[in-house]
Amino acid sequence: MTLNATLKHSATALALALGLYSALPQPALAAATEQFFPLATYRVGAYASSGIPVWAGMIDYLRYINEVEGGINGVKLVWQECETEWTAEKGIECYERFKHGLEGAPVAVYQPNGAPAAYALGDKAAADRIPLITLGYGRTEATDGSVFPYNFPAMLTFYSEASAFINYVAEREGGLDKLKGKKIATVYHDSAYGRETQAPLRLLAEKYGFENIQIPVADPGNEQASQWRQVRQLKPDWVFLRTWGVSTPVAIKTAARFGYPVDHIIGDIWASSNEDVLPAGEMGKGYLALTPYPGGASFDIHQRIKQHILDQGKSDLKDPKSFGSVYYNSGLVNAAIAVEAIRAGQKKFGNRPLNGEEGRWGLEHLNLDDARLKEIGFLGLMQPLKLSCDDHEGGGAAKVQQWDGKQWNLITDWVQADRQTLRPLIDAKSAEYAKEKGVQARKCAVEQ
């Protein structure tokens, strides 16, 4: 009797499940004539709230390319997600799952979307000949493409970020010569990420004669009274805030409590989103931040996406208020670089899906000038970017935006980093890496 009942229930449940499953529309399958675009996402875990708008931006842009422009020169994009939870292990799992493409559609470029995964995949991707794009994170020394052929820390490394920060401060102070004797403090998250700007700032302090003060904040940084008491005692002219996650709003609030003017704090890339300042409320008014992908929905591309994707109800965005947020825009910029790299590669290899090696050729010949940026609708949102074998970073500029309590307002044009000054540091690091790993540097002059 009971057995019968259980059996019956199970059978009903199975039938229901099967019925439900067959009623669902089946996802489109990839084909060898399409370009596979793997999406290593993090929708769960500690950083999910920043990730979700990024994927929305990426997917909306890919959808726009597919549906409005008919793909990249006719080659349609197909994408699939894989959850990394921002960890190295899951990041490796996703990469290994995706590296051979999807049902014949090859991978041209891979975005690990997370520092731990980016570091773990460095060697593996080089062995598999798949280029990694790490925008705003990853190995700084990978700028030297002769030692890191498949690593692209495109647009803005942490070294350039530090230099752009100093150049902006100089602009505000009235020239680089005015930096002498100024006190510039860096309040940083005490981690690999936070310490990354120490070397460039040391070099720039020697060059320009400002006092370089480094104040660490231990992870997670939800109590910073002692750090800001120290700031108040030292009275620096400017504070470079290199925190992330919860430590950013706490820093802004604590600074306000100790009476340090918020409009003299400049946040870095990872302290420059809406989510970073909103919790600080009124106290965040006037806060400055550097960013390679400014917030705002008034760029040309936003109007196109709004018309064709958002208003058609095809957007991946859950919360329409996030349209044009810093993270959403970072998704757009990330996707655009990959799409443009494939387009550049197609010029040499023909209008077909590209593999990793061809994708790298495309990246190394990527040249997005203002005219091209205007064409694709990214003028103002994205800086001119020219990559080469010798230079995997390109750009090296950031805009400064200011929070007015409701939204970010851009207060500068692109502030360029002094990349020539920093390049010897990068070359020394990459040479050291080459020696440690026994990497034979390629000859960029010959390859070009």
Next chain:
Amino acid sequence: MTTTTARLTASFDDAPLTLVRRRWPLGLALLLLVAFVALPLLGDDYWLNAILIPFLVLSLAGLGLNLLTGYTGQTSVGAAGFMAVGAFATYGLLLRVPGIPLPLALVGGGLIAAFLGMLFGIPSARIKGFYLMVTTLAAQFFIEWVFAKFPWFYNYASSGTISAPRLELFGYSLASPVGRYLLTLSCVVLLTWVAVNLVRSQTGRNWMAIRDMDTAAAVIGIPVDRYKRLAFAVSSFYLGIAGALWAFAYLGTASAGSFDINRSFQILFIIIIGGMGSIAGNFVGAAFISLMPIFLNHAGQWLFGGNVDAGQLQNLQKILFGTLIIVFLIKEPEGLVRLVGNLRDRLRTWPLRF
């Protein structure tokens, strides 16, 4: 008297004790054959890199912690800390000692971890249970802090990460997925073999006596403090090697953040779910903890990919995974290995009850 004694049956007379000659373990041999020969031949990069290597390394780490927690009864939440010591020490040895072969560097890293483990095991002479757990927690945070704070440990890399130096053994490169898999497998098989014999030896019996009741163990003459420290040292040796393999054979890179408190908890969960005080339990537990989420992910992608919101799907997998852990622990608090054992006993007599 003797005349009235009933004669026992002949077989009892001949053999008062049934001695079973141990047969060559056919199943084990087959398993090793599959692991060493079939898998490297058949497995692709995905299987080796993303599934087998992490599974083996986590099993080894579980084994290390199980020697301390499951066999000696000293709870530790500092497992990942000792893994970090092993990884950074191996890296340091390979980098700074010219010409040191990889196996020696691994052993060296393990020994350094063992020494540190013994150091942090000293308080176990005076404190027990939750209080001891707090000292291991301190070890975890202290070690993590040291490897983040002092750039010497990571050779002044700008990002604080160490990356695998050339993996070579007698001139052969082990950098390919198959090479790294075989390196990991050899280490795991060797160390598991040692562990199996260790827990059967005098040392292992002393550990278990301490676990069951340390006062009684002291009364029968076991030097309790020494054996506790030994357990910390051996456990940390295993964890150290696991850490080095995690960093170099699996991730290819590591920073202090790769060995944070969450990794410690992960290893603790492996032994709790797999089975405390069991060698096979570590493998079962590691398989569950590391492979189940991947399986769920594939299943979710296959069933619903593209139809259901990706974020919801991910969260659903988390919920399912958590539920499975709860169900298994309610069903069998002694771990999955016990569940497997019960199943085997049942199958032996199936379909009868006895």
